[in-house]
Amino acid sequence: MRPLVDASIPTYVFDDRAELARTLADEVLMLLVRPQEAVLGLATGSTPIDTYREFARRRRESGLSFAGATTFNLDEFVGLGADHAQSFRRWTRESLFRHVDFDPARTHFPDVDAHDLDAASREYEAAIRAAGGLDLQILGIGRNGHIGFNEPGSERDSRTRIVDLHPWTRADAAKSFGSLERVPLRAMTMGVATILDARRLRVVALGMAKAEVVRETLRTPQSSALPSTWLRDHADVRLYLDRDAASCL
Numbered sequence: 446m447r448p449l450v451d452a453s454i455p456t457y458v459f460d461d462r463a464e465l466a467r468t469l470a471d472e473v474l475m476l477l478v479r480p481q482e483a484v485l486g487l488a489t490g491s492t493p494i495d496t497y498r499e500f501a502r503r504r505r506e507s508g509l510s511f512a513g514a515t516t517f518n519l520d521e522f523v524g525l526g527a528d529h530a531q532s533f534r535r536w537t538r539e540s541l542f543r544h545v546d547f548d549p550a551r552t553h554f555p556d557v558d559a560h561d562l563d564a565a566s567r568e569y570e571a572a573i574r575a576a577g578g579l580d581l582q583i584l585g586i587g588r589n590g591h592i593g594f595n596e597p598g599s600e601r602d603s604r605t606r607i608v609d610l611h612p613w614t615r616a617d618a619a620k621s622f623g624s625l626e627r628v629p630l631r632a633m634t635m636g637v638a639t640i641l642d643a644r645r646l647r648v649v650a651l652g653m654a655k656a657e658v659v660r661e662t663l664r665t666p667q668s669s670a671l672p673s674t675w676l677r678d679h680a681d682v683r684l685y686l687d688r689d690a691a692s693c694l
């Protein structure tokens with residue numbers, strides 16, 4: 446792992462993706478040994494999967510317990526049932542909760558089944574605050590610079606809300622949904638300000654498809670046109686890249 450000199454976000458490039466996952470897992474697991482409970486923000490998708498597998502390995506091999514942790518997922522599609530194959534609730538259950546001993550009573554998802562989605566968005570914010578705020582938020586980045594589903598145009602002071610998904614986001618999701626038409630039009634997401642309130646942000650980008658957005662995130666002027674540029678404002682943020690994602694730097 447090598448740090449990138451003079452980057453606008455402290456950035457670390459890993460030759461080995463497994464080492465990246467171990468590094469991030471170590472940071473999360475450090476929080477679990479604190480006497481007060483840890484509050485984790487969880488991303489879904491291909492980026493954090495190795496880190497979640499690393500959690501499972503530590504659980505299996507060292508008996509490490511996650512039962513004291515509280516989790517809040519970043520985002521969820523509107524219009525999919527909790528058991529839909531592409532819902533983030535199902536993904537998180539299958540990819541993470543099945544393999545480690547998180548306490549279901551302490552896991553939280555945006556309530557996209559609520560009758561009043563705006564009220565449910567405000568309640569999600571309130572629940573994060575009531576838990577004491579996020580100790581560490583794991584993030585990926587979309588090719589369009591989204592963090593969570595804060596699509597281009599998302600302001601720095603945005604909070605948990607319903608958003609329209611950007612065409613690139615829907616196009617990227619179309620493969621797993623089977624067709625573009627099946628991809629929901631809307632989602633509930635933590636806002637940019639909600640994310641920036643987390644005490645630590647650990648942002649991961651992997652692969653050539655992210656190389657250009659990583660360059661822009663670090664080097665273009667901050668603006669809502671590229672929400673990932675807001676990450677530079679955080680006091681304890683780190684960007685973890687594999688070599689491909691760092692290839693435009």
Ligand code: F6R
Pocket residue numbers: 487488489490491492493519520533584585586587588591592593594
């Ligand atoms: C997922 C999320 C998104 C993804 C981003 C990258 O919960 O909020 O912002 O992190 O779209 O997706 P992957 O990791 O699939 O490339």
